[in-house]
Amino acid sequence: MTEFSMFPVVFYLMAAITVGSAFGVAFTNNIFYSAIALMFTLLGAAGLYVMLAADFVAVVQVFVYVGGILVLTLFAINLTSRIGDVSVSNRSLGRFPSFLVLGLIGYSMVRAIRTAAWNVVEVGDPVPTIEAIGDAFLTQYILPFELASLVLLAALVGAVVLSRKELKEVRG
């Protein structure tokens, strides 16, 4: 019972971390600070995934996003921007029209969320999902699973080819 009353507290904490650092990613001028804020967004989202009884997805999120994609992003930032360039992030669309677009989309989305009659079922206690997910990967989802490995292989080769430096010398 005491755990049940903690649920809203933890939810609002995780939601505050996620949303606050997401807007940090959007609004800070330094691209490096954006990447650090992105880390907190991803970790907060992983916490929300745990609250949604998705333990395996939360672990995958931490491994792949925080351990992989974020490190890759930091590498790219350090490889591309010169020191004086780090804080340069000039805007393509002005802030005011962006806020207009955001306000319109956000208003309509929140309104839709609040008014739609969602089909909600009774939620049970959270149970470990790893066994069910592993079974599903090798039975019902075997074709997407194998295709995913092909996509990852193609992405690996493509990334190597795209970022190779001496393309001209090799060809000539």
Add this chain to the structure above:
Amino acid sequence: MEIGLTHFLVVSTMVFLAGLFCVLTRRNAIGILMGVELILNSANLNYLAFSRYSSVNYDGQMFAIFVIMLAAAEAAIGLAIVLGIYQTFHTIDVEATDTLRL
């Protein structure tokens, strides 16, 4: 008040809006990629929220895992392209890379 489906949906909407703002306003290509990742995360949050609150099986979680996988591939390719752009143009300002524009 009981935390329910709509709470998670509102959180994911806010993350989506932050990502959209990032994509709309940045001229730094890496910033745009980070905005795309925020948007993908908000979609994942929606998948998991509906998987928890309005279904009885794990299909939503499977889709979330596939989304994470595709996001990894997208980040690898996208950052490789960014590095290629940087080697060619010596900047990652997406408005400077308009060679194909008439």
